[in-house]
Amino acid sequence: DSAPLLDRIAAADSLTSLEGVRVALLGKSGEVTQLLKTLGGMDPATRASEGPKIHALREAVTNGIAARKAALEDAALEQRLATERLDLSLPAPERPLGSVHPVSQVMDELAEIFADLGFAVAEGPEIEDQWHNFTALNMPESHPARAMHDTFYLEPKDVEEAKVLRTHTSPVQIRAMQALGAPLRVIAPGRVYRSDSDATHTPMFHQIEGLVIDRDITMGHLKWTLETFLKAFFERDDIVIRLRPSYFPFTEPSAEVDVGWSMEKGRRVVGGSEGWMEVLGSGMVHPRVIAAAGLDPDEWQGFAFGTGVDRLAMLKYGMDDLRAFFDGDLRWLKHYGFGA
Ligand code: PHE
Numbered sequence: 001d002s003a004p005l006l007d008r009i010a011a012a013d014s015l016t017s018l019e020g021v022r023v024a025l026l027g028k029s030g031e032v033t034q035l036l037k038t039l040g041g042m043d044p045a046t047r048a049s050e051g052p053k054i055h056a057l058r059e060a061v062t063n064g065i066a067a068r069k070a071a072l073e074d075a076a077l078e079q080r081l082a083t084e085r086l087d088l089s090l091p092a093p094e095r096p097l098g099s100v101h102p103v104s105q106v107m108d109e110l111a112e113i114f115a116d117l118g119f120a121v122a123e124g125p126e127i128e129d130q131w132h133n134f135t136a137l138n139m140p141e142s143h144p145a146r147a148m149h150d151t152f153y154l155e156p157k158d159v160e161e162a163k164v165l166r167t168h169t170s171p172v173q174i175r176a177m178q179a180l181g182a183p184l185r186v187i188a189p190g191r192v193y194r195s196d197s198d199a200t201h202t203p204m205f206h207q208i209e210g211l212v213i214d215r216d217i218t219m220g221h222l223k224w225t226l227e228t229f230l231k232a233f234f235e236r237d238d239i240v241i242r243l244r245p246s247y248f249p250f251t252e253p254s255a256e257v258d259v260g261w262s263m264e265k266g267r268r269v270v271g272g273s274e275g276w277m278e279v280l281g282s283g284m285v286h287p288r289v290i291a292a293a294g295l296d297p298d299e300w301q302g303f304a305f306g307t308g309v310d311r312l313a314m315l316k317y318g319m320d321d322l323r324a325f326f327d328g329d330l331r332w333l334k335h336y337g338f339g340a
Contacts, residue, residue, distance in 0.1 A: 015069065030161045035054050039051055101333070107309055125193055137170050137249060139250070166192055167193065167239050168306060169207040172209055173289065182213045183211040183215070183300075188208050189206065191336075192205060204320070207307065212304075213302035222284075230270075232268045240273050243255040248281055250289045252284060252286045254281070260276060269318075278291050285302045
């Protein structure tokens, strides 16, 4: 008779007590399990009449426990829904928010300014081969400029195929010309590496390269482009620049670009012309560089420029220690309005 067993199941008022009942009935030495075991010792006739009853009992108990379990779980859920309340009007706990690093911010600003002038963004690897970093830029082996760059070599220097950490973004000039052909207008922002470290030098820093290749490009286009970009970047109309003759192996003629500064609130700011500071290297792309990248220098010419992104960030936001850029100190970022 299953009724008394089903009553015990119905009397279980929690999942824990129901589990106790289940073990008492269906467990290894549970009452129903014991009954099942007696089947083996019965003579065939008794087994034929008792077997179905015992199996039916086990099934009724099993179903009864499952149904009771579902009912208890439902009741527990109802209970929680009735008692737990969320006050959605409470203010959320404050969470510290990250912010864009000044270097990333300046790279974004530059990409936007140059996008307006029709420049696309080009990229190249930070682990570069010497051909792209030097040779194609008119710095053949034994060229003194190779030594000047304080290069990090990834293998002993005399290994012919030794890769380097790129010392400037200029190799992206070559890669962009190879990949995209001419005409071409790109900027290439990215990390560069030189074995050098003091208040104004870190072994890793950031440059942005600009390259325009077309027909009939002149120094005039270069000067206008730089003036326009510096005015947009520093958000001032009184930006003046001057080009000084200089030397880079990959440009001819080459010019260093100075921007005028003036004193405001005891601080040197870009704008006006109380003095000059150097901000860029530039020039007309050397015909050998154009040829090395696979273009015909009789048909195509252009200008290129390169500058330090970290340096531009320092000038725009009045920061004075380059090393602080890479310390990850939130107090420093917040001081300049970058942390949250
Ligand atoms: N690559 C040069 C440097 O790192 C900068 C430069 C770029 C100069 C393009 C001329 C043209 O100093």
